Amino acid sequence: VLSRSVSETLVRRVSDGLPDVVRAETVRSLLNVVGTSIAASHSETVDVIVGVATQHEGTGSARVPGRDESLDPLNAALATGTAAHLDDFDDTHLETVVHPAAAVFAAGLALASSYDVAGVTFLDAMALGMEIQLRLALAMTPWHYDQGWHITGTVGSVGAAVTAAHLMGLDATATSAAMGLASSLPLGHREGFGTMVKPLHPGKAAANGLLAAALARRGVAAAPDALEAPNGYFAMLSPHVELSRVADRLGDRWELLENTYKPYPCGIVSHPAIEAAERLHPQVAGREIVGVTVHCHPLVVELTGNPTPGDGLSARFSTIHGVAVGLLDGTVGLEQYAEARVGATDVAGLRARVALSPSPDIPRDSAAVEVVLDTGEHLRADIDHVRGSLARPLTDAQLDEKVRRLISARFPEGAARIIEVTRALPGLSGLGEFLTAIVTGR
Amino acid sequence: MTEMNEMHEMNDLTGMTGMTVPVSRAWADLVTSTTWGAVPPVSQLVARRVLSDTVGSAVAGARSEPVERLVQALSDLGLAGHVTVPGRSETWSSSIAATVTGAAVRAGASAVGGAVGGAVVVDDPVTHFRPAASVGAAALAAATASDVRLGELLTAIVLGTEVGCRLADALEPGHSGRGWDLDGTVGHVAAVVAAARLLRLEPEQVAHAVAVAATEATGHRALGSSPAAAVQAGMAAGDAVEAALLAERGLVGPPASIEGRRGMLALMGDHVDLELAASKLREGLGDRWVSERLAPEPVGEDGDAVLRQLLAESPETPWRSVLASLDR
Numbered sequence: 001v002l003s004r005s006v007s008e009t010l011v012r013r014v015s016d017g018l019p020d021v022v023r024a025e026t027v028r029s030l031l032n033v034v035g036t037s038i039a040a041s042h043s044e045t046v047d048v049i050v051g052v053a054t055q056h057e058g059t060g061s062a063r064v065p066g067r068d069e070s071l072d073p074l075n076a077a078l079a080t081g082t083a084a085h086l087d088d089f090d091d092t093h094l095e096t097v098v099h100p101a102a103a104v105f106a107a108g109l110a111l112a113s114s115y116d117v118a119g120v121t122f123l124d125a126m127a128l129g130m131e132i133q134l135r136l137a138l139a140m141t142p143w144h145y146d147q148g149w150h151i152t153g154t155v156g157s158v159g160a161a162v163t164a165a166h167l168m169g170l171d172a173t174a175t176s177a178a179m180g181l182a183s184s185l186p187l188g189h190r191e192g193f194g195t196m197v198k199p200l201h202p203g204k205a206a207a208n209g210l211l212a213a214a215l216a217r218r219g220v221a222a223a224p225d226a227l228e229a230p231n232g233y234f235a236m237l238s239p240h241v242e243l244s245r246v247a248d249r250l251g252d253r254w255e256l257l258e259n260t261y262k263p264y265p266c267g268i269v270s271h272p273a274i275e276a277a278e279r280l281h282p283q284v285a286g287r288e289i290v291g292v293t294v295h296c297h298p299l300v301v302e303l304t305g306n307p308t309p310g311d312g313l314s315a316r317f318s319t320i321h322g323v324a325v326g327l328l329d330g331t332v333g334l335e336q337y338a339e340a341r342v343g344a345t346d347v348a349g350l351r352a353r354v355a356l357s358p359s360p361d362i363p364r365d366s367a368a369v370e371v372v373l374d375t376g377e378h379l380r381a382d383i384d385h386v387r388g389s390l391a392r393p394l395t396d397a398q399l400d401e402k403v404r405r406l407i408s409a410r411f412p413e414g415a416a417r418i419i420e421v422t423r424a425l426p427g428l429s430g431l432g433e434f435l436t437a438i439v440t441g442r
Numbered sequence: 443m444t445e446m447n448e449m450h451e452m453n454d455l456t457g458m459t460g461m462t463v464p465v466s467r468a469w470a471d472l473v474t475s476t477t478w479g480a481v482p483p484v485s486q487l488v489a490r491r492v493l494s495d496t497v498g499s500a501v502a503g504a505r506s507e508p509v510e511r512l513v514q515a516l517s518d519l520g521l522a523g524h525v526t527v528p529g530r531s532e533t534w535s536s537s538i539a540a541t542v543t544g545a546a547v548r549a550g551a552s553a554v555g556g557a558v559g560g561a562v563v564v565d566d567p568v569t570h571f572r573p574a575a576s577v578g579a580a581a582l583a584a585a586t587a588s589d590v591r592l593g594e595l596l597t598a599i600v601l602g603t604e605v606g607c608r609l610a611d612a613l614e615p616g617h618s619g620r621g622w623d624l625d626g627t628v629g630h631v632a633a634v635v636a637a638a639r640l641l642r643l644e645p646e647q648v649a650h651a652v653a654v655a656a657t658e659a660t661g662h663r664a665l666g667s668s669p670a671a672a673v674q675a676g677m678a679a680g681d682a683v684e685a686a687l688l689a690e691r692g693l694v695g696p697p698a699s700i701e702g703r704r705g706m707l708a709l710m711g712d713h714v715d716l717e718l719a720a721s722k723l724r725e726g727l728g729d730r731w732v733s734e735r736l737a738p739e740p741v742g743e744d745g746d747a748v749l750r751q752l753l754a755e756s757p758e759t760p761w762r763s764v765l766a767s768l769d770r
Contacts, residue, residue: 044692052687057523057535072535073519114520148704153657181670184626184662185677190704192657197695204658208677214515220508220669229664231621236662 007176013251026127033101035406040086041066073110081106081203089265096137103156104129104163106206119428129163134255138245140238153188153201160209180222181212183233263388270319272367272386277326279381288374295368298358324350365389414441464697468724470648478593489600494749495564496578503550504529508669536587541680544579548675569610576629577602579679584640593757598639606632612719616712626661629678637686653695654685
């Protein structure tokens, strides 16, 4: 009966109105995922999904950010959720490593053209879906992920079902059924990491959750104890479970407030060193660098120690690449991980002059970068808490800037409009303007 | 700490066991090289029995409550297309047609608990995996969408059935013991093999399609015979057709999707010996047909009207004309 009590609490809480701080953080999560979805909207993987849908009778009236095609809601959810997570640049809940916005945004957006709800209803639907994902994830962390499950997919279907149920206006009974049905459809193996299958997981989770809600709306029931039964959701997915974490102060304490937004599109351990390098860029001012030393936590060497990345994916696991390109370009975004920049001779040349100097005394969210110029001059930048960490979350302005750059690759003129409409969503009476903006850039 | 593990995994992209050919690739070679004439007579009978179960149960379940509600939900979402399903007037995309058909097969059988409208329910005597709901439904939808000959449809079905039986053997008994539903989980992978064959994918594409189906494999035994159970069986068929189409268009997955350290056997079995299981999944493919055990004892003694007609049809007959004559 866990799904029943959880859905009753959530439905009651949302009818009272969600706290402002929750809505504000949900807007930030939405803004970030709008950016990542648009940035990846014409990636090869999303092209494949949209291509199959248009070639094989998967069209309809649902839209995908940054795309011209109209798909049926299940295909739209698959495409949007995949795009949202494609560059691994979406939001991250650090304790569970869930990327909670992708699946719920995808499921919600797929319904936006048929359920023209108020902007705040869309936001609340996302908030509920994100919160339930994080609660389920907390109960299985770390055992479930460590075993090899991609937690974003396994909790994503349930989150997407809750989001879709709220947009459809389902009551607590039907919402509970939607959760139960979706809990029988978790998916995602970590074997697929490093391939096109990884981002597919939140996309498929969104589609599964959406179908679960549509079935619940038509009266299909689920086992009331689908989550906690001896052979239920948790029993299948995790060798250990702390069931109490699912409902602990649910509705009063919001785990989604712990959501974070990556400032750089690469592994988090690299971030402090990259921020230090960016900071040194104006001081280097194009002068010749003879040596660079990165003072960092030992995990940097272990996890992102690749000194000679050969392509965009391996560069994401090279702190040395991030530091080199940060010193040269002064900014590290998706462009700095594109093949052209990873293979550029100036970048490769500087990478060869960067050395990692690990020390267990340096915290994980800290780093220092020392540069020696050919003039003999020494430069140094220290980062105590990196941008995007829990201690130093991205400010609204920094998040807007990140999203602006993500959007600009697709809509050079559209970023300001999209950010403005997304931030204004809580006050909008319908979703039309928002949908038009993120689909067309206008 | 888990974020660290996520990145660590991504540094180690292979995760493969030894230097042998990946299981999915071995299956791909089987899928692309098998001809109907090379399938032994007992396995040919198994294919006909599974097809008979599929058609018979799909018709029997076509008006069942789970299918009615599924069709309502799919219509609410605005889904449509041109592919028919047995016993109903709505038409769908090939993947959704597979979903509806699979749900009808499962609902059709559970409605009467065994024989349905004269059709024999064909399940694996060892694991109780029932190929009709996933393999049969996916093959039926893909064949109806593309117009193939009966022999090609039956080949696809026997290939999916064989892979399904071997995979179920590798996962059981710990898999359903933990709560997974074989028709939903193994069904995803078995059905994608059948769909890949009917779409004539290249070997590399077959392996990628298997990877997509494996990571999407899901389904929960606790649902029993509820409407939801029928839907999740159908989703194995529908996701499989979709996975094959995605792979055909260029989607790429991991090589060791089945036997990798973070793959299907490791996550969904109960302490499976990955290397041993992988070798059994590859062993004697095309020579030894594990799925022979789905033939009746003694061979050829059972049967119903649908099966007798299928037994009599030439493999050269177009599937659509077989279907039209079955509809009479």
